[in-house]
Amino acid sequence: MAISDLLGGFADAITPVNLLFALLGVLLGTAVGVLPGIGPAMTVALLLPATYVLEPTSALIMFAGIYYGGMYGGSTTSILLNTPGESASIMTALEGNKMAKAGRGSAALATAAIGSFVAGTIATLLLALVAPTLVEVAINVTTADYFALAVLAFVAVASVLGSSPLRGLAALCLGLYLGLVGTDVLSGQERFTLGIPQLSDGIDVVVVAVALFAVGEALYVASRLRKGSVQVIDHKGSWMTREDLRRSWKPWLRGTAFGFPFGVMPAGGAEIPTFLSYATEKKLTKHPEEFGHGAIEGVAGPEAANNASAAGVLVPLLTLGIPTSATAAIILAAFQGYGIQPGPTLLTTEGPLVWALIASLFIGNAMLLVLNLPLVGLWVKLLRIPRPYLYAGILTFASLGSFAVNADPLDLVILLALGLLGFAMRRFGWPVAPAVIGLILGPIAETNLRRALAISDGDLSVLVDSWFSRVVLGLALLALVGPVVLRAVRGRRPTPAEVQREQEEDREVQRAAGTGDWGASS
Amino acid sequence: MSVVVVGYVPNPRGRAALEHAVLEAHRRDALLVVVNSSRGDALVDEEFLRGDQLRALHDELSASGLRTEVRQPVRGRDVAEELSAVCTETGAELLVIGLKKRSAVGKLLMGSAAQRILLDVDCPVLGVKSSPREA
Amino acid sequence: MNEAEESVASETPAAQRPRGFSGELVGAVLLAALGVYLLVDAGAIAIPGSSNTVGPRFFPYAVGGLSVATGALLALRVLxxxxxxxxxxxxxxPDAPTDWRAVAVISVAFVAHALLINVVGWPLAVALMFAAVATTLQGRLTPQAAVRPFLVGLTVGCVVWIIFVKALDVALPGGIVLEFLTSWF
Incomplete structure (x- = not known):
């Protein structure tokens, strides 16, 4: 029963030591998430080593804090600075910054923080309710079905993330290749190890994730370093009024309703639901004249959607062992690091651990609500770290994390090589997430495929034997062909990226008028 | 026409420097050049004026009745280099800077910007700690 | 990373840069080459005799084929x-020209620090790397400009080392001096 399991999880999570780890995770996650240029995926990848030395329960509890803290930190930055660091924060920044300019920055921060809490709590509750049901389904999932799920995740991630499906596929191929390097689990044969003994264990997922996200980003930023600073909005003054609250609570709930399902979907992400939430609030509001000039609904809805989708991502991860975002892939790597094999049986075999994780998501969420608003001043101070020190520091922690895995300098050379790959991918507009997901999910897909075919004696029809796999493979086909067909049939609707571009153009105009956001030289 | 240059930051010591500089510019009937520079190497620089703060500075300067000019260079150089560059360029006859009160440890840890300015700049430098009304 | 379909790409600011040779072509060709390597080298993977179904070669062949196809199509697109x-x-x-010197300095500094870790210990190796990276990003490479980044890097390195090694028991060589100084812990 879910409730008693969840209560058991709380019992594990609410020990003084574990609460301390949750607090530590929340603070670390927010602090790193606030820093410019560091998204949730990089936050989680960089802080992964910090959890290595702990026993699995404490480590995962700390990880839950880091995960939600990283999300919070990102949106705090985007409201404070009007620089949407991640695509999911674009919508929040849109109205949030206008509110700030109208002197209501504190209210924008407050509605975002409380909305995140509300959405995070409801979505985590949904996760707790949905998970056991899904697990009952997942128990009957065959190896062929599981292979189909992996294919769906591949296709969805490759075609949805990134500028074009082909570039997503290219990134996926790189990830799949990296996943092949090492010793084949089923036959014990070495593959593509180039005769280097250290490679026979495969390339460590942590090294790849840190390389692609942290080192690649540092190199890319170094190659095109921005000069100048942005204005911090005034976050003093009154928090929410009763009127603000009255206007916010419905958008919070609606945003949650958009965000959670998209988070559950493979590659659903947070970008589309935040966009949908914004559009809905704009349509439903009683104050349409305020949209574009700082409508509180336009902050409350998207921010709730953003956080709800973050919880939704955990559903396929914890029930099926399928990561649907880069951050989820790194969390999966963390599970593997503790010797926990992810898969449909995760909740059954590691039940108490998973429930402790879910319970600490609740706890972390509550901690964030209490801590975040009073600490805004502190987070702003972090933004004053000069970029040279920031990126040198990122490389320092990348070195720490990768070296700590095996204490082998060769790992650091591989880290740099893959970092250069990440650098190139960023230049070409190849998305990084499919590579990480390919690396993690590739071996899982292969193992399941071969087990399925071994059972059927090589008969390929086993792959479409069950209804489940037929539906899933059908969806995968749809995800691959769908976007192409849709584009051909009915043209395009504006994407969040375009809305952001309009905003950029706004900024261009401002810059031309001499009131630029980046403080261009006179 | 003679030129008075002042380094300005939005804090008490910057205000003190500005007030002294306005007095000096009146006394010398000089052009007042206000320099508010940023290294521009961090995402947030709260000492860099923009928006309302910048407008308030402009209002204040026009109210002083002086001929004034505000410069906000962002070129990755520190304040000492920027000020000395402006002084050289304008042939300034006086530079006004605000001084921070520093502890012994503070002096040990950080290279003093004021000291670098004194060594770099060719023109006379007026260092002030508080506003002329308090003096 | 989240730009719309490629039809839009031609209107983005990124596309306003000169339309000459694109590095992405190299990337696409290398991806196809990687695919060929996978296809060829997969044939060399030993298959245990008993295997009568799909063995360790199948998936590499599939990935190799996908890579060749994707690389070739992408190369066409880029052309x-x-x-x-x-x-x-x-x-x-986005408008800045690529600073290749920064990329080169960081790469060299990172490899050097990897090789130095087991010689001088992690804190000092990382401090040198930190100093090189920060000094480069500051835009001036003079010895004086490197002093402060080095001190900052050394402080970060030592503090992190003490936390991770003394409090969390992570294996990380500290170098003779630091290990001697902290041996009483």
């Missing part, structure tokens, strides 16, 4: 003028 929008970020200036 026809399609450019991926370069990644955006808070600290990225």
């Amino acid at each position: 026809r003028g399609d450019r991926g929008p370069a990644d955006d970020g808070e600290d990225v200036d």
